[in-house]
Structure formats: structure tokens, C-alpha cells
Amino acid sequence: MNERSPLEFSDRLEYVANKLGAEPWITVYEFTKGEHEEVSYYCSLARPEVLDRCLANTSWDLLIGHGMPGFSFYGDGRREYHRFGDDDGIEPFVISRDFHGLKPSYLELSEEFRHFHNLYEDRKKGVFIALDDNGDDVEVVRVAPKKIQVRAKYIKEYLAARGMVMLLFFEFDRWSSKTLDELGIEKQNVDQQETNYRYIRWVNMLSGISDPARRTMARMTGKKIVEGSGNPLPSWIRDRDSREYEQFIIDVDEEGNNVYFTCDEEQLANHFGKNPEAPHFLTPVFFSKAVMAKYYNDPAKYRVEDSHLYCGGYWGLRLDNNHRDYVVVYLGDLGRLSQKEQLYWKSFNVVPDGNVSDVAFRRGILGEWAAADEPALAFKASYERFRDSWHNHFGWDLFKPLRTEDEHNWATLHVPASENQKEFDDQVMSLSKVLVERLNERELAKHITVEPNDKGITKFQKYLDGVEFPERQELITFLRNLNGLRSGPAHVRGGKDYQRAATHFNLEEKGLSSAFSDLLVQATALIDKLRSFMVPESEQ
Incomplete structure (x- = not known):
């Protein structure tokens, strides 16, 4: 490329005409200086009826720092309030907040835009995020000290909803140490207007400039219109009506082939005569237990409870997690998940094997009360009852509440879905924390x-000896061996304490998953016995 091209902005001309405002991320603010070019972007919102006036010139219709609330005062004493400084149909999208050197200045994004998309600001990362229909993070705005970019989809939806357009202002400065003659070009001053943009481009020598590197200057400045999307409703509303539904295995045919059916509630039968030939809403769909790993691994976002899974307060799923071998969900309930989440569950879908658990059947079909009997769920229920009964009777906690940084150990306590040693070690650690580490030594003393x-x-042990708890030796032996299992990952798995505990709980013969299940059953039985012995029945 010869030296003439940079000052004639051949690259920028093509960019403004075809790409500016049409990219996945739109730059709405930028002020950067390079060795040979200074780049400036800014923007404003505009009502469609003022566009002819805006394109009548290349001046920016809103300057940085303008667009703040103000008043007009009249000679007869009247005053008029203006939300954006005047009523000329232009309003700011990026607001420059300045405090005259007394406080740090900063950039602020339109509050209405942030509220429209319910954006969360993560200041550490310099981003604003939205939640998609699955509750997952979507970066919408990226903020740097000298640059702000916004995902185009969200700008265009906002513009469509408000019936406005965005004006993207730009200014590019380039320079050369050579004269026009040396560059082989002439002085230029071009004013170009098209349907959706206008710019002025000029090249000239600068007189009286002390910097020899800037003897010749080139500038391209102007504006471009960005219109809203074709639909005035945002995607989070449109997606409700256009959701796609996955098919899940609900049976096998005579040839042993899987039979699939959609989870779309509108195509399922119910108790009121809808779609009588179709599978029922309450058709059980089976999944391997490994499906829950995603949710246990992110306790800050997901919460697994007896018969329910929650993504914060964003969505929930009724499920049967009392089943010993599978997780079972009714076909119609799967249709209430986002398609992204349906696809995740589909990857763990297995051929139906029997029916829902007895607990789920009694609760969901017979309408009866039924206690959880899956080992981890049963343990949690008994443990919480024990803590409440003990505190109410004695006025102190035998097991102190977990520290904040350890609360995930309770939230993620579960029977390992496989023979994964790390998962087993993690669950042993969690159980040891609630039964051993949180023993209230001060009160016991x-x-x-x-x-x-x-x-x-x-x-x-001394406390239990003192109250003569009948199963005290069994309980203490259990706790010591549980602590021994914990010593495996914490120290050396070949140590004496770990080996003694592994033998006591018969890990080699049972396998890790089955052994931990039995361990939870034993823990539940022991704390139930202690509760019955120590707390009067009337206070349980």
C-alpha cells in the first residue's frame, strides 16, 4: 500500500458504509490514540422525525457531557424542565459524569436501557450481563476506561421497543510528516451523504504546527444511523412463543427400539381429556444420576432439594430424586425447561426402568405425606430435625452451623453417581464437616x-458416657472411622487411619458409591437414636 491510502481513509470508507453498526458488538464510545491515528466514537438516541435534520450536517448532534437534565427560563418568570437538556428529539445513551476534579469522573450507561434488559453490573470484570431463558449469563456490555461496546441484538431490541434509532458519531484523524506534494495528493474536502450516513473527509497542510510529524492532516468525521430490530418485542418475550421442545425416551417398541415423544405440554394428554391418544403429562422419563453433577458443582447458582431443583429464583424443576438408581422427571415438566436445559437433560436420558420411587408416587399421585428415603435426602432431613430439637431442648447446638465458606458442603452433599474417587473424597469431606468438625466442643466441655x-x-465420647447413651460406642466408632476416611485425601490414602476406616466401611467390596450410601444410612440411624434418647418425645 502506498503512502497515499492512509490519508484518504479507503479502509474507513468501506467500514462506515458496510460494517459500522452492523457488527455483533457495536462501539458506542471510544477515544483512543495510536501512533498514526486517533479514533473517536460516540452516540445518541434520536426520534425518527429528527433524522432529516441530523443528516443535514456532519456535526455530532450530542456532545460528550451534554444531555443532562436542565431548565429553560423565560422573561415572564416561567420555567420549563427538560429531561435531556432540551426537547430536540436527541437523548444520551452513554453519559459522561464529571465532578470538576473534586471526585473521579466516570461513564454511565442509559439507566432505561439497563432496566429494560434487567442488566447486572459486574464491576470487577467491567461488564453488564443479562440472564437468558435458562438463567445463564450473557455479556451485553463491555466497559473499558476508553471504550464501551454493546451487543447489537440488545441495542436493536431496545430501539425497536422505544421506536427510536441510534446515531453513531465517528471521527478519525490521521497525519503525515510529508507535504501534499511529497505524498502526491491534492488538498481534499469531500462531503458524502447516503441514506443512512453522512461524513465529511478532508486532507490539508497545517501551518504553524510545531510537530514535524503532523505537517499534513486528514480527518473523516460524521454519523451513521442504526435502526431497531423488525420486532418491537424483545427476545425474552418472543422466545416464550417460539420455544422448541425436545423429544425424550418414554418406552421401547416390540423390536426393542426407543420410543420418543415431545415434552410440549400442548401435545400431551392430561386428566381433563386433552390429546387422549398421546402420552400423559405424567409419563415418567428416566435419567442417569450423573445428570445432577452440573447442579451439585455450582451451588452458588443451583439448589438441589428433596423432589426439586432450583436455578436461584429463576426456574425450578419438579423431579424424583428419591429413586435409588435414577433421576425421574415427568415428561410435561421437562417442557417447562428452556431448550438449552432440555438438551442437557436429553444427553443423560435412558430407557425407562420401572416407575417413579414409592416416595414420589405417594406424594405426587396419592397426595400422601412421605418422608424422603434416598440416603442423602433422608440424612439431611434427620440432621435438621435433630439440630432443631436439640437446640430447643438444651438451648445450645450440638452441631454448630457451618461457616459461610463451608455451606457448599451441605448444599452439595449427595451419594456419588459413580466410582469416582475424587467425588467420594469430596462427599466424605462434606459429611465429616457437618458431623465431626462442627461438634460444639465449647459446650461439650x-x-x-x-x-x-x-x-x-x-x-x-465423654459426654455420651456421662449421659449413658446406649449406642455411644457405635456412634463414636462411626465418627472416628469417618474422620479416618477424610484423612485419605487430606494426607496419604495409604495411612493407617484411612486403611482402618476403609476396612470398617468395607469400601473394596461395596464400591465407593454403595459404601457412601450405606454410610449415610448409618449416620441417619445414629442421630435419630440420639435424638430419641436425649430429647423428650413431646419436644421432637
Whole structure:
């Protein structure tokens, strides 16, 4: 490329005509300086009826720092309030907040735009995010000190809803140390107007310039119109009516082939005679237990409870997680998930194997009360009842609440779905935290004689000896071996404590998943016995 091209902006001319405002991310603010070019972008919103006036010149219709609320005062004492400084049909999208050097200045994005898309600001990352229909993060705005970019889809939906357009202002400055003659070009001053943009481009020598690198200057400045999307409703409303539904395995045919059917509720039968030839809304669909790993691994976002899964307060799913071998969900309930989430569940879909658990059948079909019997769910229910009963009777907690940084151990406590050693170790760690680490040693010490080397389990053993709990030896042996299992990942799995515990819980013969399930059953039985022994029945 010869030296003439940069000052004639051949690259910028093509960009403004074909790409500016049509990219996935639209730059709405930028002020950067390079070695050979300075780039400036700014923007405003405009009512369609003022566009002819705006394209009548290349001046920016809103300057940085303008567009703030103000008043007009009249000679007769009247005053008029203007939301954006005047009523000329132009309003800011990016607001430059300045405090005259007394406080740091900063950029602010239109509040209405942020509220329209319910954007969350993550200041550490310098982004604004929206939640999609699945509750997943979507970056909408990227903010840097000298540049702001907005995802085009969200701008265009906002413009369509408001019946407005965006004016993208631009200014590019380039320079050369050579004269026009040396560059082989003439002085230029071009004013170009098209349907949706206008710019002026000029090249000239600068007189009286002390910087020899800028003897010749070129500038291209103007504006371009960005229109809203064709639909005035945002996608989060439109998607409700255009949701796609996945098909799941609901049976096998005579040849042993899988039979699939959609989870779209509108195509399913119900108790009121709808679609009588179709599968029922309450058709059970089976999934491997591994489907829950995603939710256990992100307790800050998801919450797994007895018979329910929640994504914060964004969505929930009724499910049967009391089934010993599978997770079971009714076909119609799957249709209430986003398609993205349906696809995730579909990847764990297996051939139906029996029916829902007895607990789910009694609750959902017979309308009866039924306690959870899946080992992890049953343990959690018994543990919480125990803590409440103990505190109400004695006025103190035998098991102290988990520290904030450890609360995920409770939220993610579950029977491992496979023979994965790490998952087993993590679950042992979690169970040990709630049963051993959180023993209230200070309160226990008030009721026993404490020796200098007594630790938590020993103090608890002395307490149980003092109250003559019949199963005290079984409970203490259980806790010591649980702590021994924890020592495996924490220290060396080949250590004596771990090996003794592994033998006690018969890990090799049972396998990790089955052994942990039995471990939870044993823990539940022991704390239930302790509760029955220590707390009067009337207070349980």
C-alpha cells in the first residue's frame, strides 16, 4: 500500500458504509490514540422525525457531557424542565459524569436501557450481563476506561421497543510528516451523504504546527444511523412463543427400539381429556444420576432439594430424586425447561426402568405425606430435625452451623453417581464437616472433665458416657472411622487411619458409591437414636 491510502481513509470508507453498526458488538464510545491515528466514537438516541435534520450536517448532534437534565427560563418568570437538556428529539445513551476534579469522573450507561434488559453490573470484570431463558449469563456490555461496546441484538431490541434509532458519531484523524506534494495528493474536502450516513473527509497542510510529524492532516468525521430490530418485542418475550421442545425416551417398541415423544405440554394428554391418544403429562422419563453433577458443582447458582431443583429464583424443576438408581422427571415438566436445559437433560436420558420411587408416587399421585428415603435426602432431613430439637431442648447446638465458606458442603452433599474417587473424597469431606468438625466442643466441655489432649470426638465420647447413651460406642466408632476416611485425601490414602476406616466401611467390596450410601444410612440411624434418647418425645 502506498503512502497515499492512509490519508484518504479507503479502509474507513468501506467500514462506515458496510460494517459500522452492523457488527455483533457495536462501539458506542471510544477515544483512543495510536501512533498514526486517533479514533473517536460516540452516540445518541434520536426520534425518527429528527433524522432529516441530523443528516443535514456532519456535526455530532450530542456532545460528550451534554444531555443532562436542565431548565429553560423565560422573561415572564416561567420555567420549563427538560429531561435531556432540551426537547430536540436527541437523548444520551452513554453519559459522561464529571465532578470538576473534586471526585473521579466516570461513564454511565442509559439507566432505561439497563432496566429494560434487567442488566447486572459486574464491576470487577467491567461488564453488564443479562440472564437468558435458562438463567445463564450473557455479556451485553463491555466497559473499558476508553471504550464501551454493546451487543447489537440488545441495542436493536431496545430501539425497536422505544421506536427510536441510534446515531453513531465517528471521527478519525490521521497525519503525515510529508507535504501534499511529497505524498502526491491534492488538498481534499469531500462531503458524502447516503441514506443512512453522512461524513465529511478532508486532507490539508497545517501551518504553524510545531510537530514535524503532523505537517499534513486528514480527518473523516460524521454519523451513521442504526435502526431497531423488525420486532418491537424483545427476545425474552418472543422466545416464550417460539420455544422448541425436545423429544425424550418414554418406552421401547416390540423390536426393542426407543420410543420418543415431545415434552410440549400442548401435545400431551392430561386428566381433563386433552390429546387422549398421546402420552400423559405424567409419563415418567428416566435419567442417569450423573445428570445432577452440573447442579451439585455450582451451588452458588443451583439448589438441589428433596423432589426439586432450583436455578436461584429463576426456574425450578419438579423431579424424583428419591429413586435409588435414577433421576425421574415427568415428561410435561421437562417442557417447562428452556431448550438449552432440555438438551442437557436429553444427553443423560435412558430407557425407562420401572416407575417413579414409592416416595414420589405417594406424594405426587396419592397426595400422601412421605418422608424422603434416598440416603442423602433422608440424612439431611434427620440432621435438621435433630439440630432443631436439640437446640430447643438444651438451648445450645450440638452441631454448630457451618461457616459461610463451608455451606457448599451441605448444599452439595449427595451419594456419588459413580466410582469416582475424587467425588467420594469430596462427599466424605462434606459429611465429616457437618458431623465431626462442627461438634460444639465449647459446650461439650461444660459437661465433662477435659484433659489437655482431648479433641472433639473424645469430648463427645465423654459426654455420651456421662449421659449413658446406649449406642455411644457405635456412634463414636462411626465418627472416628469417618474422620479416618477424610484423612485419605487430606494426607496419604495409604495411612493407617484411612486403611482402618476403609476396612470398617468395607469400601473394596461395596464400591465407593454403595459404601457412601450405606454410610449415610448409618449416620441417619445414629442421630435419630440420639435424638430419641436425649430429647423428650413431646419436644421432637
